Amino acid sequence: MTVTPPHPQTWLRVTDRGLYCEPGDFHVDPARPVERAVVTHGHADHARPGHGAVLATPATLAIMAERYGEAAAGPGRQALDHGERLDVNGVDLRLVPAGHVLGSAQAVLEWRGSRVVVSGDYKRRPDPTCPPFEPVSCDVFITEATFGLPVFRHPDDADEVAKILAARATFPERALLIGAYALGKAQRMLALLRRAGYDRPVYLHGALMRLCALYQAQGVDLGELRPVAGLDKAALAGEIVLAPPSALADRWSRRLPEPLTAMASGWMRVRQRARQRNVELPLIISDHADWDELTRTLDDVGAPEVWITHGSEEALAHHAAGRGLRARALALVGRGEEEQEAEAAP
DSSP states (O other): OOOOOOOGGGTEEEETTEEEETTTTEEESOSSOOSEEEOOOSSTTTOOSOOSEEEEOHHHHHHHHHHHOGGGGOTTOEEOOBTOEEEETTEEEEEEEOSSSTTOEEEEEEETTEEEEEOOSOOOSOOTTSOOOOOOOOSEEEEEETTOSTTOOOOOHHHHHHHHHHHHHHOTTSOEEEEOOTTTHHHHHHHHHHHTTOOSOEEEOHHHHHHHHHHHHTTOOOOOEEESTTOOGGGGTTOEEEEOGGGTTSGGGGGSSSOEEEEESGGGGSHHHHHHTTOSEEEOOOSSOOHHHHHHHHHHHOOSEEEEEEESHHHHHHHHHHTTOEEEEOOOTTOOOGGGGGGSOO
């Protein structure tokens, strides 16, 4: 006798704390403290302190400890490497790469023949600082849609980095100040600069130092990094400086010689956002999938049903429905735009 696998809606549901796996008795990326949490990556809208126990990749646990303290992941924390399997009350759980930031993972949940992939945040293009996204076939694919509109098509990373190097050559008397989020974006910018052949020291705002050091301790080569603190303006002429986006218009930037302000974000596709931040050099470099990557991923995973956590849910749901897929918006509590990470803990 053939047993029909249960529909994921019967064992995976949204609560006021987030996405809850009932048979496994755990939440995925909960918005509030819970007894047991599976955390996909270290960004503040996914990894919060105060849980009884956290299961995540070793790198994500290290990031949580760096940002929130050693006790952040709870007394029962558990590391699970990419590809490793774990039985949680009959739920088969494994983490596979998401390609978002160091340690990022998709949570693959299987129960009684039904498989759900919770992608967390992800991108599909190569990133020197983390393993690439791994498509996993499933019955339900839970996806973000941060850039889920056709207008968001990110250009080639190398072309955006070339703009930085060209600006530096054109304005050797100015410091090139790049706004980059503390976790993921700053380290990726450094790795992309190195890949483009830039081998000079890069100067960092103090808020970026600790996580860059963590990346290096995890084996990610970022080249020579130096703090801005203690240097005079003359020493920074013609140099590349990375800082949190909030520092671009802060008094801190006054210590730099005629800073040429740049900002690395997928939101730089929207000119008004660049103007609001007084950004002279918008750099469209994102750690989230663009429209083409989102829609290609639906093909790659082959799920007949798509749940959308945050972003432009309606546009992606409409696209999915047009291809014969079932789609729904989850409207999870606590999911925000990429820019929220700018003000998160360093």
